[in-house]
Amino acid sequence: MKRTIVRIVLFLCAVGIAFFISSGRSLTQKEVVRNAMSEQQIRKSVIAGTWYPADANELRKEIRELLDLARPVKIPGNIIALISPHAGYAYSGPTAAMSYRQIKGQSYDAVIIIAPSHREAFQGASVYTGDAYETPLGLVPVEKTIANALVQIDPVIRSSMDGHREEHALEIHLPFLQETLKDLKIVPIVMWDYSLENCQKLAAGITKAVQGRNVLLIASTDLYHGYSQEECEATNDRTIKNMLKLEPEQLCERFQKQELQACGAGPVIVVEMVAKSLGADATKLLQRTNSNEVTGKDGGYVVGYASIAIYTKSSDMQTIDKASKVGVDMGLSDDDKATLLTIARQAIECAVSGKSAPKLTVSSPILNEQRGGFVTLTKHSQLRGCIGYIQAVKPLAETIQEMAQAAATRDPRFTPVKKNEVDDLHIEISVLTPIREISDVNEIEVGKHGIIIERGMRSGLLLPQVATEYGWDRTTFLQHTCQKAGLPMDAWQQKDTVIKIFSADIFEEEE
Numbered sequence: 001m002k003r004t005i006v007r008i009v010l011f012l013c014a015v016g017i018a019f020f021i022s023s024g025r026s027l028t029q030k031e032v033v034r035n036a037m038s039e040q041q042i043r044k045s046v047i048a049g050t051w052y053p054a055d056a057n058e059l060r061k062e063i064r065e066l067l068d069l070a071r072p073v074k075i076p077g078n079i080i081a082l083i084s085p086h087a088g089y090a091y092s093g094p095t096a097a098m099s100y101r102q103i104k105g106q107s108y109d110a111v112i113i114i115a116p117s118h119r120e121a122f123q124g125a126s127v128y129t130g131d132a133y134e135t136p137l138g139l140v141p142v143e144k145t146i147a148n149a150l151v152q153i154d155p156v157i158r159s160s161m162d163g164h165r166e167e168h169a170l171e172i173h174l175p176f177l178q179e180t181l182k183d184l185k186i187v188p189i190v191m192w193d194y195s196l197e198n199c200q201k202l203a204a205g206i207t208k209a210v211q212g213r214n215v216l217l218i219a220s221t222d223l224y225h226g227y228s229q230e231e232c233e234a235t236n237d238r239t240i241k242n243m244l245k246l247e248p249e250q251l252c253e254r255f256q257k258q259e260l261q262a263c264g265a266g267p268v269i270v271v272e273m274v275a276k277s278l279g280a281d282a283t284k285l286l287q288r289t290n291s292n293e294v295t296g297k298d299g300g301y302v303v304g305y306a307s308i309a310i311y312t313k314s315s316d317m318q319t320i321d322k323a324s325k326v327g328v329d330m331g332l333s334d335d336d337k338a339t340l341l342t343i344a345r346q347a348i349e350c351a352v353s354g355k356s357a358p359k360l361t362v363s364s365p366i367l368n369e370q371r372g373g374f375v376t377l378t379k380h381s382q383l384r385g386c387i388g389y390i391q392a393v394k395p396l397a398e399t400i401q402e403m404a405q406a407a408a409t410r411d412p413r414f415t416p417v418k419k420n421e422v423d424d425l426h427i428e429i430s431v432l433t434p435i436r437e438i439s440d441v442n443e444i445e446v447g448k449h450g451i452i453i454e455r456g457m458r459s460g461l462l463l464p465q466v467a468t469e470y471g472w473d474r475t476t477f478l479q480h481t482c483q484k485a486g487l488p489m490d491a492w493q494q495k496d497t498v499i500k501i502f503s504a505d506i507f508e509e510e511e
Helices: 002-023 029-038 056-069 089-101 144-150 174-180 196-209 229-244 248-256 265-277 291-295 334-352 396-409 419-424 464-470 474-484
Strands: 077-084 110-116 125-127 132-135 138-141 157-159 186-191 215-220 282-290 302-313 373-379 382-389 425-432 436-438 450-455 458-462 498-502 504-508
Touching: 056 089, 056 174, 077 089, 077 265, 089 174, 089 282, 089 291, 089 302, 110 265, 132 174, 138 174, 144 157, 144 186, 144 196, 157 196, 186 196, 186 265, 196 248, 196 265, 215 265, 229 248, 229 282, 229 302, 248 265, 265 302, 282 291, 291 302, 334 396, 334 419, 334 425, 334 504, 373 396, 382 396, 382 425, 396 425, 419 425, 425 464, 450 474, 458 474, 464 474, 464 504
Parallel strands: 077 215, 110 186, 110 215, 125 157
Antiparallel strands: 077 302, 125 186, 132 138, 282 302, 373 382, 373 425, 425 504, 436 498, 450 458, 450 498
16 A cells, blocks of 8 residues: 555656656746745735825826925035925825935935834834835835844834834835935834833934944824814924924923824934934924915814924035025125015015005115016925016016015915915015027026026926026926926927026025
8 A cells, every 4th residue: 555655656746747847947037036025024015095106107206296396405414314294195295205305316225214103002112124115116125134133132122013014104205215215225113102211212222223324214203183273383383393403302201291293203202312323413494384285275184294304514515605696696785685575575464464565665776776576485495476577667676565465465376375374484586687588598507597488378487596496407497497388398499489598686584
């Protein structure tokens, strides 16, 4: 009986080997990769198709559009950490994009992402030490050297799936990172307990684990959650002001007392602690907003968002002097500029209160000359209105007064500015030179010229400062001006397109 069984086994083995040899088939490269992936520990996406698009092309397009609209901010040093929001892209995407625009094209040994746990309560901190997180844009590998070292440092820092299973607050950042960084590797950390002791232990562990490595820290957090727009703005004011102080111990105390509000309080505290230990000594608010401002709602449930850079001030950073500023000098004195800024602010205050602008009496000859001009309003680094006269049709002081009111109340892209927003507005004025048509685009100097593109009934204008704020070259500047006109991006190359240029004396209120 035993001999019979042995013969059967040998026969089946022989048949199998013969079949394999006769087929002459080997595994394809895709099958090898698929088999290898099946053996890896992959944390699959749980928010694709809800918090952001599930289709890779659609997701990539949305992120690139958000990044394209985000402007680079002059940060006088080396960014060590970012505080960035984690709502769906339709809500906090523009604010998050401001964070990731600042590090676009950089390369790090690892990005340490710390997110709060919204669905699971646990002590300590949970580090995912598997192989990768997955998004529609592909796999994001875990930097295992740091991750494995981290979980050996203190018992409160554990290798675990706790907090990672269904959490959106960490995953939401990954597509942005995939689109902005080279050779991305991450260390994913989720925490629930933000007691001072827990924050200190996690911060100490991270600091030790990343010694000698070039890392970026990210704290994932939204701010106020509730039903009062007024309370949202007031609470966010307090919270952001305290986060910018870079005093994490005091920040923790105020979070514990519920004087401040952030669902990612723990990640913010820990990231500030680690950033300071790595030499960070300064912060900069990149952008702040809330869900009502983004969606145009008035009332209902509202959530606050902010992007903040934490950096090490560099002694080598040179301050931009007047000779290298955007635009040109048109002979306006400092007193002339201060007068125009005052006129603009008073005009806005009157407009939002339903009052007539005050009668102008200016003695400076240049302010009585007919000049074109634009008034640009921003709120928390976000455009809030921009309108101007292209041609010199009125005295400059009158032009600025009228355009300030128009920017605040008649820009069709925005709802009219409300009284409670005026203090948060930042005013920039551009006094224009005469406009001239050109036949050679090589005449355009980025940083000096603005562009007007006209074809048929369509026209678009971008001020000189726009190209430098977004880091565009001449071609990109031309393409975006075409887009502003509602034309194809290559319309500037077509014969029936008229291209005009101008410059401007550009100045703004002090921060």
